[in-house]
Protein backbone atom coordinates (compact mmCIF):
# COMPACT_ATOMS: atom_id res chain seq x y z
CA UNK A 1 0.00 0.00 0.00
CA UNK A 2 1.23 3.48 -0.88
CA UNK A 3 1.08 6.80 0.93
CA UNK A 4 -1.61 8.95 -0.63
CA UNK A 5 0.51 12.06 -0.24
CA UNK A 6 3.95 10.99 -1.48
CA UNK A 7 3.62 7.45 -2.86
CA UNK A 8 6.17 5.92 -0.45
CA UNK A 9 5.35 2.67 1.34
CA UNK A 10 2.47 3.29 3.74
CA UNK A 11 2.80 2.33 7.41
CA UNK A 12 -0.89 2.59 8.19
CA UNK A 13 -4.12 2.10 6.32
CA UNK A 14 -7.17 3.78 7.82
CA UNK A 15 -10.22 2.23 6.16
CA UNK A 16 -12.47 4.62 8.09
CA UNK A 17 -10.87 7.55 6.26
CA UNK A 18 -10.06 5.67 3.02
CA UNK A 19 -6.52 6.85 3.65
CA UNK A 20 -3.09 5.17 3.74
CA UNK A 21 -0.03 7.19 4.78
CA UNK A 22 3.72 6.85 5.27
CA UNK A 23 5.25 7.59 8.68
CA UNK A 24 6.10 11.20 7.92
CA UNK A 25 2.73 12.07 6.47
CA UNK A 26 0.82 10.17 9.14
CA UNK A 27 2.53 12.17 11.90
CA UNK A 28 1.74 15.39 10.03
CA UNK A 29 -1.87 14.22 9.61
CA UNK A 30 -2.25 13.62 13.38
CA UNK A 31 -0.83 17.07 14.16
CA UNK A 32 -3.15 18.64 11.60
CA UNK A 33 -6.26 16.84 12.91
CA UNK A 34 -5.51 17.67 16.53
CA UNK A 35 -5.03 21.33 15.60
CA UNK A 36 -8.37 21.25 13.82
CA UNK A 37 -10.14 19.82 16.87
CA UNK A 38 -8.49 22.39 19.15
CA UNK A 39 -9.68 25.21 16.91
CA UNK A 40 -13.12 23.87 16.01
CA UNK A 41 -14.08 23.16 19.60
CA UNK A 42 -12.25 26.25 20.94
CA UNK A 43 -10.18 24.20 23.34
CA UNK A 44 -7.16 26.43 23.93
CA UNK A 45 -7.01 30.20 23.53
CA UNK A 46 -3.71 31.89 22.62
CA UNK A 47 -1.37 32.16 25.59
CA UNK A 48 -3.28 29.71 27.79
CA UNK A 49 -1.34 27.20 29.89
CA UNK A 50 -2.30 23.55 29.59
CA UNK A 51 -1.86 20.79 32.16
CA UNK A 52 -1.91 17.34 30.55
CA UNK A 53 -2.96 14.43 32.73
CA UNK A 54 -0.55 11.63 31.83
CA UNK A 55 -0.99 8.02 32.88
CA UNK A 56 2.06 6.50 31.20
CA UNK A 57 -0.24 5.05 28.52
CA UNK A 58 -0.09 5.73 24.79
CA UNK A 59 -2.90 8.27 24.53
CA UNK A 60 -1.86 10.73 27.19
CA UNK A 61 1.85 10.62 26.32
CA UNK A 62 1.05 11.03 22.62
CA UNK A 63 -1.19 13.97 23.48
CA UNK A 64 1.54 15.67 25.49
CA UNK A 65 3.95 15.16 22.60
CA UNK A 66 1.49 16.56 20.06
CA UNK A 67 0.67 19.66 22.15
CA UNK A 68 4.35 20.46 22.64
CA UNK A 69 5.06 19.99 18.95
CA UNK A 70 2.18 22.29 18.12
CA UNK A 71 3.85 24.95 20.24
CA UNK A 72 1.49 24.97 23.22
CA UNK A 73 2.68 25.57 26.75
CA UNK A 74 1.86 22.07 28.02
CA UNK A 75 3.07 20.56 31.29
CA UNK A 76 2.47 17.03 32.59
CA UNK A 77 0.71 15.72 35.68
CA UNK A 78 0.99 12.12 36.81
CA UNK A 79 -1.18 10.77 39.63
CA UNK A 80 0.25 7.72 41.37
CA UNK A 81 -2.75 5.62 42.44
CA UNK A 82 -0.70 3.05 44.35
CA UNK A 83 -1.98 0.11 42.31
CA UNK A 84 0.21 -2.96 42.29
CA UNK A 85 -1.78 -5.88 40.88
CA UNK A 86 1.19 -8.21 41.31
CA UNK A 87 3.23 -6.31 38.71
CA UNK A 88 3.88 -2.90 40.26
CA UNK A 89 1.44 -1.29 37.83
CA UNK A 90 1.57 2.26 39.26
CA UNK A 91 5.35 2.22 39.77
CA UNK A 92 5.87 1.04 36.20
CA UNK A 93 3.51 3.53 34.65
CA UNK A 94 5.10 6.35 36.67
CA UNK A 95 8.53 5.28 35.41
CA UNK A 96 7.27 5.48 31.80
CA UNK A 97 5.71 8.90 32.41
CA UNK A 98 8.90 10.16 34.09
CA UNK A 99 11.14 8.91 31.31
CA UNK A 100 8.94 10.58 28.72
CA UNK A 101 8.82 13.80 30.77
CA UNK A 102 12.65 13.85 30.76
CA UNK A 103 12.58 13.56 26.98
CA UNK A 104 10.08 16.42 26.73
CA UNK A 105 12.14 18.67 28.98
CA UNK A 106 15.26 17.94 26.93
CA UNK A 107 13.45 18.96 23.74
CA UNK A 108 11.29 21.74 25.15
CA UNK A 109 13.24 23.12 28.13
CA UNK A 110 10.34 25.08 29.69
CA UNK A 111 8.27 21.92 30.15
CA UNK A 112 7.42 20.90 33.71
CA UNK A 113 6.24 17.63 35.18
CA UNK A 114 4.34 17.10 38.43
CA UNK A 115 3.59 13.95 40.38
CA UNK A 116 0.86 13.48 42.97
CA UNK A 117 1.27 10.36 45.08
CA UNK A 118 -2.04 9.48 46.73
CA UNK A 119 -0.45 7.42 49.48
CA UNK A 120 1.85 10.30 50.46
CA UNK A 121 -0.82 12.96 49.99
CA UNK A 122 -3.76 11.30 51.74
CA UNK A 123 -2.29 8.26 53.50
CA UNK A 124 -4.14 5.74 51.36
CA UNK A 125 -3.72 4.27 47.89
CA UNK A 126 -6.71 3.47 45.66
CA UNK A 127 -6.73 -0.22 46.72
CA UNK A 128 -6.60 0.76 50.41
CA UNK A 129 -9.30 3.38 50.03
CA UNK A 130 -11.42 0.91 48.06
CA UNK A 131 -10.99 -1.75 50.73
CA UNK A 132 -12.11 0.67 53.45
CA UNK A 133 -15.15 1.56 51.33
CA UNK A 134 -15.81 -2.12 50.48
CA UNK A 135 -15.26 -1.60 46.76
CA UNK A 136 -12.14 -3.70 46.41
CA UNK A 137 -13.33 -5.63 43.35
CA UNK A 138 -14.34 -2.54 41.31
CA UNK A 139 -12.64 0.60 42.54
CA UNK A 140 -13.05 2.43 39.22
CA UNK A 141 -15.78 4.89 40.20
CA UNK A 142 -13.86 5.83 43.36
CA UNK A 143 -10.67 6.07 41.36
CA UNK A 144 -12.34 8.30 38.77
CA UNK A 145 -13.65 10.59 41.50
CA UNK A 146 -10.21 10.87 43.09
CA UNK A 147 -8.45 11.50 39.76
CA UNK A 148 -10.93 14.22 38.76
CA UNK A 149 -10.55 15.93 42.10
CA UNK A 150 -6.77 15.81 42.06
CA UNK A 151 -6.54 17.06 38.49
CA UNK A 152 -8.78 20.00 39.40
CA UNK A 153 -6.85 20.67 42.57
CA UNK A 154 -3.47 20.70 40.83
CA UNK A 155 -4.70 22.85 37.94
CA UNK A 156 -6.13 25.32 40.45
CA UNK A 157 -3.08 25.38 42.73
CA UNK A 158 -0.66 25.74 39.87
CA UNK A 159 -2.77 28.22 37.95
CA UNK A 160 -3.49 26.33 34.70
CA UNK A 161 -6.27 27.49 32.39
CA UNK A 162 -6.84 24.16 30.71
CA UNK A 163 -6.74 20.53 31.76
CA UNK A 164 -6.21 18.10 28.87
CA UNK A 165 -6.85 14.36 28.95
CA UNK A 166 -5.90 11.75 26.37
CA UNK A 167 -9.41 10.35 25.76
CA UNK A 168 -9.55 9.11 22.17
CA UNK A 169 -12.51 8.50 19.87
CA UNK A 170 -12.87 4.88 20.99
CA UNK A 171 -13.04 5.97 24.65
CA UNK A 172 -15.62 8.61 23.87
CA UNK A 173 -17.69 6.23 21.77
CA UNK A 174 -17.64 3.53 24.45
CA UNK A 175 -18.77 6.10 27.04
CA UNK A 176 -21.45 7.40 24.69
CA UNK A 177 -22.66 3.86 24.00
CA UNK A 178 -22.88 3.14 27.74
CA UNK A 179 -24.71 6.40 28.40
CA UNK A 180 -27.17 5.68 25.59
CA UNK A 181 -27.74 2.08 26.72
CA UNK A 182 -28.83 3.43 30.10
CA UNK A 183 -30.26 6.72 28.77
CA UNK A 184 -28.18 8.70 31.20
CA UNK A 185 -29.42 12.03 29.92
CA UNK A 186 -27.50 13.99 32.54
CA UNK A 187 -24.23 12.37 31.45
CA UNK A 188 -25.10 12.75 27.78
CA UNK A 189 -25.58 16.49 28.19
CA UNK A 190 -22.17 16.74 29.82
CA UNK A 191 -20.29 14.47 27.40
CA UNK A 192 -18.36 16.93 25.27
CA UNK A 193 -14.89 17.57 23.81
CA UNK A 194 -14.76 20.70 25.98
CA UNK A 195 -16.22 21.24 29.42
CA UNK A 196 -16.20 24.82 30.63
CA UNK A 197 -14.65 25.39 34.05
CA UNK A 198 -17.18 24.52 36.78
CA UNK A 199 -16.10 27.28 39.06
CA UNK A 200 -13.89 30.16 39.92
CA UNK A 201 -10.24 29.35 39.24
CA UNK A 202 -10.95 25.86 37.93
CA UNK A 203 -9.64 24.75 34.57
CA UNK A 204 -11.58 24.07 31.39
CA UNK A 205 -11.41 20.35 30.47
CA UNK A 206 -10.51 19.35 26.95
CA UNK A 207 -10.10 16.13 24.96
CA UNK A 208 -8.08 17.06 21.87
CA UNK A 209 -7.97 13.42 20.64
CA UNK A 210 -11.75 12.96 20.79
CA UNK A 211 -11.95 12.39 17.02
CA UNK A 212 -8.81 10.28 16.70
CA UNK A 213 -9.18 6.50 16.76
CA UNK A 214 -7.12 4.69 19.37
CA UNK A 215 -5.40 2.72 16.64
CA UNK A 216 -4.17 6.08 15.35
CA UNK A 217 -2.92 7.34 18.72
CA UNK A 218 -1.12 4.01 19.18
CA UNK A 219 0.48 4.32 15.75
CA UNK A 220 1.54 7.88 16.53
CA UNK A 221 3.16 6.76 19.80
CA UNK A 222 4.98 3.90 18.08
CA UNK A 223 6.22 6.06 15.21
CA UNK A 224 7.47 8.78 17.57
CA UNK A 225 9.32 6.19 19.65
CA UNK A 226 7.25 6.95 22.74
CA UNK A 227 7.83 4.22 25.29
CA UNK A 228 4.44 3.74 26.95
CA UNK A 229 3.00 1.15 29.32
CA UNK A 230 1.20 -1.45 27.22
CA UNK A 231 -0.36 -3.36 30.10
CA UNK A 232 -3.68 -2.20 31.41
CA UNK A 233 -4.51 -1.32 34.98
CA UNK A 234 -5.32 -4.68 36.68
CA UNK A 235 -8.78 -3.37 37.56
CA UNK A 236 -9.64 -2.64 33.92
CA UNK A 237 -10.07 -6.36 33.28
CA UNK A 238 -13.68 -7.21 32.47
CA UNK A 239 -14.78 -3.56 32.56
CA UNK A 240 -18.05 -2.87 30.73
CA UNK A 241 -16.34 -0.18 28.68
CA UNK A 242 -13.97 -2.82 27.29
CA UNK A 243 -16.92 -5.04 26.36
CA UNK A 244 -18.52 -2.09 24.60
CA UNK A 245 -15.26 -1.41 22.79
CA UNK A 246 -15.20 -4.99 21.51
CA UNK A 247 -18.75 -4.79 20.20
CA UNK A 248 -18.14 -1.40 18.63
CA UNK A 249 -14.90 -2.55 16.99
CA UNK A 250 -16.76 -5.45 15.38
CA UNK A 251 -19.27 -2.93 14.01
CA UNK A 252 -16.42 -0.71 12.84
CA UNK A 253 -14.85 -3.70 11.09
CA UNK A 254 -18.09 -4.44 9.24
CA UNK A 255 -18.76 -0.79 8.38
CA UNK A 256 -15.63 1.39 8.62
CA UNK A 257 -16.35 4.82 10.05
CA UNK A 258 -19.22 3.66 12.30
CA UNK A 259 -17.60 4.98 15.48
CA UNK A 260 -16.74 8.39 14.08
CA UNK A 261 -20.28 8.79 12.68
CA UNK A 262 -21.88 7.77 15.97
CA UNK A 263 -19.83 10.33 17.88
CA UNK A 264 -19.91 13.23 15.43
CA UNK A 265 -23.66 12.88 14.82
CA UNK A 266 -24.22 12.79 18.58
CA UNK A 267 -22.36 16.07 19.02
CA UNK A 268 -24.38 17.56 16.14
CA UNK A 269 -27.68 16.39 17.59
CA UNK A 270 -26.71 17.81 20.95
CA UNK A 271 -25.75 21.14 19.39
CA UNK A 272 -29.16 21.20 17.72
CA UNK A 273 -30.86 20.89 21.08
CA UNK A 274 -31.42 17.17 21.62
CA UNK A 275 -31.28 16.40 25.38
CA UNK A 276 -31.50 20.09 26.26
CA UNK A 277 -35.01 19.81 27.66
CA UNK A 278 -34.00 16.95 29.92
CA UNK A 279 -30.80 18.61 31.04
CA UNK A 280 -31.96 19.77 34.45
CA UNK A 281 -28.40 20.26 35.64
CA UNK A 282 -28.18 20.35 39.43
CA UNK A 283 -27.11 23.52 41.22
CA UNK A 284 -23.46 23.54 42.18
CA UNK A 285 -22.20 24.77 45.51
CA UNK A 286 -18.68 25.00 46.85
CA UNK A 287 -17.31 22.27 49.08
CA UNK A 288 -16.74 23.59 52.59
CA UNK A 289 -13.38 21.77 52.83
CA UNK A 290 -11.66 22.04 49.45
CA UNK A 291 -13.71 24.71 47.68
CA UNK A 292 -14.37 22.64 44.55
CA UNK A 293 -17.90 22.70 43.13
CA UNK A 294 -20.23 19.94 44.30
CA UNK A 295 -23.90 19.03 44.10
CA UNK A 296 -23.91 17.99 47.77
CA UNK A 297 -24.50 20.28 50.74
CA UNK A 298 -21.33 20.88 52.75
CA UNK A 299 -18.47 18.62 51.77
CA UNK A 300 -17.93 17.22 48.26
CA UNK A 301 -17.88 13.46 47.73
CA UNK A 302 -14.07 13.49 47.51
CA UNK A 303 -13.62 15.15 50.90
CA UNK A 304 -16.20 12.84 52.47
CA UNK A 305 -14.04 9.87 51.42
CA UNK A 306 -11.44 10.83 53.99
CA UNK A 307 -13.79 11.32 56.94
CA UNK A 308 -13.44 8.32 59.22
CA UNK B 309 8.26 -16.06 11.32
CA UNK B 310 8.42 -15.36 15.04
CA UNK B 311 5.30 -13.70 16.34
CA UNK B 312 4.96 -11.86 19.65
CA UNK B 313 1.51 -11.03 20.95
CA UNK B 314 0.52 -10.08 24.50
CA UNK B 315 3.88 -11.16 25.88
CA UNK B 316 3.70 -14.63 24.23
CA UNK B 317 6.00 -15.79 21.46
CA UNK B 318 5.25 -18.41 18.86
CA UNK B 319 6.46 -19.49 15.43
CA UNK B 320 4.42 -19.67 12.23
CA UNK B 321 5.98 -21.62 9.40
CA UNK B 322 4.11 -20.24 6.40
CA UNK B 323 4.40 -17.05 4.42
CA UNK B 324 1.29 -14.99 5.06
CA UNK B 325 0.09 -11.47 4.59
CA UNK B 326 -0.54 -9.43 7.71
CA UNK B 327 -4.29 -9.75 7.16
CA UNK B 328 -4.07 -13.54 6.83
CA UNK B 329 -2.02 -13.73 10.02
CA UNK B 330 -4.58 -11.64 11.90
CA UNK B 331 -7.44 -13.79 10.57
CA UNK B 332 -5.65 -16.89 11.74
CA UNK B 333 -5.32 -15.39 15.22
CA UNK B 334 -8.95 -14.22 15.09
CA UNK B 335 -7.91 -10.60 15.52
CA UNK B 336 -9.62 -7.67 13.87
CA UNK B 337 -7.22 -5.36 12.02
CA UNK B 338 -9.05 -2.45 13.68
CA UNK B 339 -7.87 -3.54 17.13
CA UNK B 340 -4.14 -4.06 16.51
CA UNK B 341 -1.04 -2.71 14.83
CA UNK B 342 1.56 -4.99 13.30
CA UNK B 343 5.28 -4.31 13.47
CA UNK B 344 7.58 -6.26 11.18
CA UNK B 345 11.30 -6.08 12.01
CA UNK B 346 10.72 -2.84 13.88
CA UNK B 347 8.60 -1.21 11.15
CA UNK B 348 4.88 -0.58 11.22
CA UNK B 349 3.25 -2.33 8.22
CA UNK B 350 -0.14 -2.32 6.50
CA UNK B 351 -2.46 -5.35 6.19
CA UNK B 352 -1.43 -6.25 2.62
CA UNK B 353 2.22 -6.66 3.61
CA UNK B 354 3.79 -10.12 3.01
CA UNK B 355 5.48 -11.60 6.04
CA UNK B 356 8.52 -13.76 5.31
CA UNK B 357 9.97 -16.77 7.16
CA UNK B 358 12.78 -14.79 8.82
CA UNK B 359 10.58 -11.94 9.99
CA UNK B 360 10.17 -10.89 13.59
CA UNK B 361 6.57 -9.82 13.96
CA UNK B 362 5.05 -8.01 16.89
CA UNK B 363 1.32 -7.52 17.24
CA UNK B 364 0.36 -4.60 19.47
CA UNK B 365 -3.14 -4.32 20.86
CA UNK B 366 -4.41 -0.76 20.60
CA UNK B 367 -7.32 -1.14 23.02
CA UNK B 368 -6.84 0.67 26.28
CA UNK B 369 -8.92 1.72 29.19
CA UNK B 370 -11.25 0.52 31.85
Ligand code: SF4
Pocket residue numbers: 081126139140141143144233234235236369370
Ligand atom coordinates in the same frame (compact mmCIF):
# COMPACT_ATOMS: atom_id res chain seq x y z
S1 SF4 C 1 -9.04 0.85 35.57
FE1 SF4 C 1 -10.21 1.65 37.28
S2 SF4 C 1 -8.79 1.51 39.02
FE2 SF4 C 1 -7.56 1.32 37.18
S3 SF4 C 1 -6.87 3.40 36.73
FE3 SF4 C 1 -8.75 3.08 35.56
S4 SF4 C 1 -10.37 3.85 36.90
FE4 SF4 C 1 -8.56 3.56 38.19
Ligand SMILES: [Zn+2]
Pocket residue numbers: 003004005006007008021022023024025
Ligand atom coordinates in the same frame (compact mmCIF):
# COMPACT_ATOMS: atom_id res chain seq x y z
ZN1 LIG D 1 4.03 10.07 2.46
Ligand SMILES: [Zn+2]
Pocket residue numbers: 287288289290291292299300301302303304
Ligand atom coordinates in the same frame (compact mmCIF):
# COMPACT_ATOMS: atom_id res chain seq x y z
ZN1 LIG E 1 -14.09 18.88 48.80
